[in-house]
Amino acid sequence: MKIEGKEYEISLEEEFANYLQEELDKGSFNVKTIKNLLHAYLRKSYECFKLQRKLNELIKKIEP
Numbered sequence: 813m814k815i816e817g818k819e820y821e822i823s824l825e826e827e828f829a830n831y832l833q834e835e836l837d838k839g840s841f842n843v844k845t846i847k848n849l850l851h852a853y854l855r856k857s858y859e860c861f862k863l864q865r866k867l868n869e870l871i872k873k874i875e876p
Contacts, residue, residue, distance in 0.1 A: 816845055 813820045824832065835841055843849040 813843070815843055815849055 813822060836843075841852045843852055
């Protein structure tokens with residue numbers, strides 16, 4: 813991954829690496845600058861937060 817001209821090598825689980833590559837290829841993440849990387853991270857973190865909140869609500873509904 814290249815950000816602001818610097819290359820970073822990261823190790824990911826294969827399934828997630830494939831997903832991430834697909835997202836990068838279709839332009840879902842614009843991570844060419846640190847600002848954009850932070851923005852993408854915060855956007856995905858917020859999505860995870862909302863999903864976790866929904867999951868917790870569903871768990872409360874099905875618990876006896």
